[in-house]
Amino acid sequence: xxxxxxxxxxxxxxxxxxxxxxxxxxxxxxxxxxxxxxxxxxxxxxxxxxxxxxxxxxxxxxxxxxxxxxxxxxxxxxxxxxxxxxxxxxxxxxxxxxxxxxxxxxxxxxxxxxxxxxxxxxxxxxxxxxxxxxxxxxxxxxxxxxxxxxxxxxxxxxxxxxxxxxxxxxxxxxxxxxxxxxxxxxxxxxxxxxxxxxxxxxxxxxxxxxxxxxxxxxxxxxxxxxxxxxxxxxxxxxxxxxxxxxxxxxxxxxxxxxxxxxxxxxxxxxxxxxxxxxxxxxxxxxxxxxxxxxxxxxxxxxxxxxxxxxxxxxxxxxxxxxxxxxxxxxxxxxxxxxxxxxxxxxxxxxxxxxxxxxxxxx
Amino acid sequence: xxxxxxxxxxxxxxxxxxxxxxxxxxxxxxxxxxxxxxxxxxxxxxxxxxxxxxxxxxxxxxxxxxxxxxxxxxxxxxxxxxxxxxxxxxxxxxxxxxxxxxxxxxxxxxxxxxxxxxxxxxxxxxxxxxxxxxxxxxxxxxxxxxxxxxxxxxxxxxxxxxxxxxxxxxxxxxxxxxxxxxxxxxxxxxxxxxxxxxxxxxxxxxxxxxxxxxxxxxxxxxxxxxxxxxxxxxxxxxxxxxxxxxxxxxxxxxxxxxxxxxxxxxxxxxxxxxxxxxxxxxxxxxxxxxxxxxxxx
Numbered sequence: 111x112x113x114x115x116x117x118x119x120x121x122x123x124x125x126x127x128x129x130x131x132x133x134x135x136x137x138x139x140x141x142x143x144x145x146x147x148x149x150x151x152x153x154x155x156x157x158x159x160x161x162x163x164x165x166x167x168x169x170x171x172x173x174x175x176x177x178x179x180x181x182x183x184x185x186x187x188x189x190x191x192x193x194x195x196x197x198x199x200x201x202x203x204x205x206x207x208x209x210x211x212x213x214x215x216x217x218x219x220x221x222x223x224x225x226x227x228x229x230x231x232x233x234x235x236x237x238x239x240x241x242x243x244x245x246x247x248x249x250x251x252x253x254x255x256x257x258x259x260x261x262x263x264x265x266x267x268x269x270x271x272x273x274x275x276x277x278x279x280x281x282x283x284x285x286x287x288x289x290x291x292x293x294x295x296x297x298x299x300x301x302x303x304x305x306x307x308x309x310x311x312x313x314x315x316x317x318x319x320x321x322x323x324x325x326x327x328x329x330x331x332x333x334x335x336x337x338x339x340x341x342x343x344x345x346x347x348x349x350x351x352x353x354x355x356x357x358x359x360x361x362x363x364x365x366x367x368x369x370x371x372x373x374x375x376x377x378x379x380x381x382x383x384x385x386x387x388x389x390x391x392x393x394x395x396x397x398x399x400x401x402x403x404x405x406x407x408x409x410x411x412x413x414x415x416x417x418x419x420x421x422x423x424x425x426x427x428x429x430x431x432x433x434x435x436x437x438x439x440x441x442x443x444x445x446x447x448x449x450x451x452x453x454x455x456x457x458x459x460x461x462x463x464x465x466x467x468x469x470x471x472x
Numbered sequence: 473x474x475x476x477x478x479x480x481x482x483x484x485x486x487x488x489x490x491x492x493x494x495x496x497x498x499x500x501x502x503x504x505x506x507x508x509x510x511x512x513x514x515x516x517x518x519x520x521x522x523x524x525x526x527x528x529x530x531x532x533x534x535x536x537x538x539x540x541x542x543x544x545x546x547x548x549x550x551x552x553x554x555x556x557x558x559x560x561x562x563x564x565x566x567x568x569x570x571x572x573x574x575x576x577x578x579x580x581x582x583x584x585x586x587x588x589x590x591x592x593x594x595x596x597x598x599x600x601x602x603x604x605x606x607x608x609x610x611x612x613x614x615x616x617x618x619x620x621x622x623x624x625x626x627x628x629x630x631x632x633x634x635x636x637x638x639x640x641x642x643x644x645x646x647x648x649x650x651x652x653x654x655x656x657x658x659x660x661x662x663x664x665x666x667x668x669x670x671x672x673x674x675x676x677x678x679x680x681x682x683x684x685x686x687x688x689x690x691x692x693x694x695x696x697x698x699x700x701x702x703x704x705x706x707x708x709x710x711x712x713x714x715x716x717x718x719x720x721x722x723x724x725x726x727x728x729x730x731x732x733x734x735x736x737x738x739x740x741x742x743x744x745x746x747x748x749x750x751x752x753x754x755x756x757x758x759x760x761x762x763x764x765x766x767x768x769x
Contacts, residue, residue, distance in 0.1 A: 169731035176512045176734060198510050284717075286732075325634055326717050339612060386510075455506055455734070462732040463546070466725075469717035472549050 134159045135393035138174075138182040140380065141166045141329055142352060143237070145413035152400050158393050166329040167285070175200040178387055183394035186236055189226035189379040190287065190452040201232045202386045208395040209234075211402035219419035222449065223379050233381035234398055235419030237348070237411070240439070240447060241288050241376040244331070244350030247365040249278045249341035261369040263296040266344055269318045276322035279340030284326035286465035288376060289316065291450050292344065295374050302450045304457040309464050316468045326469055332356070338364045346378075347436060351415035368436045370443055377447035379419070495747070502740035503533035513736050537741040547725065547742065551749065554722040557636070557711075558704040561643040565700045566693065568644060569651030573692075574685075576652070577659035588656075591649050603642055603713050610638050610714070634716035642710040647703065651696035658692030659685070702750060722746055 141164040153160050163182075165171050168191045174180040175187070175195050187195060195201060206212060212234070219235050227233045243265060250258050250265075253274045259265050266272065272280065282289055291301035293312040300308070324340060331343035335353035337360075343350060347368055354366035382401065384394045400406055408426035411418045417437050424432055431437055439447065453461055466472070500517075507514040515532040518525045541547045576587045594602060609615045610633040617629040632638050662685065670680040686693075708723030715721075722742065729739035 167731070172734065173731050176510050178510050194508065198508050198512065200510055337613070455508070459733050459735065462728055463544070465732075466546065466728060470720045471718060472546055472720055 132159045133157070133390065133393060134161055135184065135390055135397050136161045136163070136182045137184045137397060138163050138165060138171065138180070139184075139186045139236075140164060142332065142349070143186075143380075143414055143416075145409050148406055148409055151406070152397065155400070156393075156396055158396065160397075168287075175385060178385075180385060180387075181389060182385055183388040183390050184382055184384060184397050186380050186382050189223060189381060190450060192233055192381050192383060193226040194452045195383075196227060196232050200386060201383045202388065202391060203231050204234070204384065204398070205391070205395055208392075209399050209402065211399045211404075214402050214404050214407070214420050214422035216419050216421035219379070222377070223381065223419070225449065225451070226379070227381065227383075233383040234402060236380045236382045236401065237414065237416035237418050238377065238379045239347040239416045239437075240370050241283070241292065241344070241346055241378065242350075242368060242370045242436075244335055244343040244345050244353060244366060244368050246278070246335060246338060246341040247367050249338070250275065253278055253341065260367070261372050263292060263371045263373050266342060267293060267296040267315055267319060269322070272319040272322035275342050276324075278342075279324045279334070280322055280342045280344075281331040281334060281340050282323050282326050282344045283328050283346070284469075285328055286461050287450070287453070288378075289344065290461065290465075291376050291448070292371075295371070295448075301374065301376065301448050304453055304461075306460055309460055313464045313468060320468055320471075335366050336360065336362075336364060338362065348414050348416035351434075351436065355415070370436060370439060370446075372446070374446045374448055377449050498740045498743055500533070501736055502537055502738075502744050503535065504737045505532075505536070506735045506737055511736065512734050537737045538745070540738060541741055541745065547722075547745075550720050550722045550725040551746070553720045554705050554707075555749075557639065557643070557719075557721065558701050558707075561640055561647070561704050562697050562701040564640065565644050565647055565651045566697060569648055569696065570655055570693070572648075573652050573655035573659055576656050577662070584660075591652050595649070599646065600709065603646065603710055606638070606642055606645070606714060607633060610641070633714065636715065636719050638714035639711050639719055642714045643700075643704050643707060646710065647700040650699040654695040654699065655689055655692040658689045662688055698754070705750065706746060 135158050137160065139162065143164070144162075149160050149162055152158070168188050171185055171187055172191055172195060174182075175185065176198060178200075192201075212230075215230075215234065219238060220230060223230065223233070223235055243260065243263075245260055245265075247260075250260060254265075254271060259268075259271070264271060265275075266280065266282075290309065290312045293315040294303055294308060295301045297311055297315055299311065303309075328345075329349075331340065331345050332349050332353045333356070334340040335343050335350065336356035338357075343353075347370075350366060350368040354368070357364035357366050382398055384391055384398075388394055401410070402420060404420060404422035405426055407418045407420035407423035411423065412428045412431055415431060415434075415437060417431075435443060501513055504513040504515060506512060515529050517529050521528070572591075576584060576591075579587055607614075611617070612629050612631065612633070614633070616632070617626075620626045621629065632641075666684050666688070667680050670684050671677065675683065706723050706726075707721065708727060711719050711721045711724060712727075726739055726742050726746075729735050729742060733739075
């Protein structure tokens with residue numbers, strides 16, 4: 111979050127000094143989600159001024175897309191959100207003639223993202239990953255013993271475990287679309303269920319562990335895990351792995367680990383798309399093509415510890431990225447990963463209401 | 473005559489353009505229905521369709537969203553909780569702010585500009601960054617806890633961040649200057665001879681303060697309380713950064729309607745009700761004041 115603030119300030123400072131006549135591309139991406147030297151590289155290669163802003167929730171982005179006039183040329187919604195925003199008419203079709211690097215993309219991922227955006231008419235995959243459990247290895251073992259179920263949803267949904275973990279700190283994502291499928295999976299139900307009955311069951315499961323959760327937040331857990339302020343975070347794969355790296359860099363004795371729950375985990379796809387009213391769609395295509403370059407995609411993944419949908423980039427990935435089953439899962443784990451579909455307005459209201467109830471007790 | 477009219481017209485135009493028109497747009501959205509579109513509500517006003525289009529547009533508006541607010545106790549609880557937090561913070565701000573204003577007004581006159589400067593100085597740093605720094609001060613491993621542990625006053629770090637206490641600290645800290653400045657302005661103009669007269673007539677200093685200073689600074693106190701209470705009621709940034717998820721405030725509910733549910737019509741209805749909650753007491757209050765003034769004459 112601190113880095114987020116810094117990069118926002120930096121982006122603002124950059125944009126303020128930009129000459130009016132110079133061509134600009136405005137990119138709106140997730141916080142802590144790129145190797146920032148790539149931004150400089152793009153500017154050097156194309157001569158286009160890159161204005162880079164960040165966000166930390168799909169909801170924030172979606173509201174900007176639905177309001178229109180965001181001023182951004184490239185945005186990065188997650189698959190389910192993308193699908194709904196396409197339906198609302200928020201995006202323009204990509205001009206594939208300007209995207210020669212599409213040849214680098216990975217058909218396996220393309221097939222999965224077709225659910226949200228058939229044929230990739232509106233978007234390209236930037237990163238994909240899983241939602242799972244990040245732990246501070248030593249503290250969790252201290253609380254639960256050596257046979258702590260670190261790769262099971264029982265770690266965070268069994269109140270007996272959570273009671274013992276509460277004192278060292280547990281954070282959950284503040285995103286019902288991530289946490290509810292996990293609760294449903296723990297209960298052995300369909301993770302993609304939208305009906306009231308299933309949501310009620312998920313609510314009970316979440317409320318049972320609610321007293322032991324320190325905070326619901328979707329970005330603070332990176333630093334909190336790395337500093338040792340918390341011992342468990344239910345979060346996004348790459349974020350936890352970035353926390354692992356920051357702890358290692360700080361050499362503070364904190365050992366962070368990411369595990370994909372054995373019961374199954376949510377697989378998500380962050381897609382780059384171009385708003386229908388983008389001021390510079392041409393520049394947007396240049397940026398997308400730049401990102402799909404094998405070297406650049408590899409550099410981004412090596413930095414953020416997320417897998418990308420770029421087949422050609424795989425030969426340039428570091429061993430601790432391509433070789434880590436937490437990032438590029440093996441076939442067996444892959445079979446356990448599930449995807450979810452968007453909520454319609456009525457179900458979404460039930461979901462949000464239930465989430466407020468879980469969080470605030472009202 | 474014409475000049476006077478223009479002078480009166482300017483503030484009215486200002487209010488019309490920057491308050492009434494936006495408010496009417498919000499009212500309009502609150503009467504619409506949610507839709508998967510851009511922007512995500514309907515009906516849209518289509519001026520090209522002429523009079524029949526206009527008629528069509530108005531026939532589609534209804535009060536459904538306001539009824540919806542009564543169907544779920546979340547909204548009332550959030551309004552009440554916000555009112556409570558805003559009222560308490562205003563009270564604390566007054567208790568902290570009044571002595572500061574009093575001290576400033578009683579300071580030697582060459583000191584006053586410096587003191588005034590010190591009150592305004594925090595505004596030179598962004599509000600967001602100042603609230604953010606409180607996270608660093610109040611957190612488990614933060615400055616306050618480290619200091620208290622070091623002094624030996626406590627042996628376990630206190631949990632302050634993510635509790636209502638942190639929200640009160642944030643609000644009082646942020647809005648304190650808005651309380652100090654209007655009170656200081658009235659106290660500074662206070663005629664010292666009135667206090668001397670009160671003491672000559674047998675008042676103790678404390679009674680003189682209570683019977684003379686406080687009533688005369690009432691306009692400043694009222695202005696300060698409004699300036700703190702109104703923004704605190706709709707406050708969103710402070711509770712979301714410093715408060716835990718159990719601190720229910722209407723600003724957060726509004727955010728969720730708007731961002732999570734994408735339900736702009738219900739979000740607008742929440743905002744309209746919030747405005748009514750604010751405006752009705754203010755109008756009643758002003759009417760009462762006016763009556764008192766007329767009775768005084």
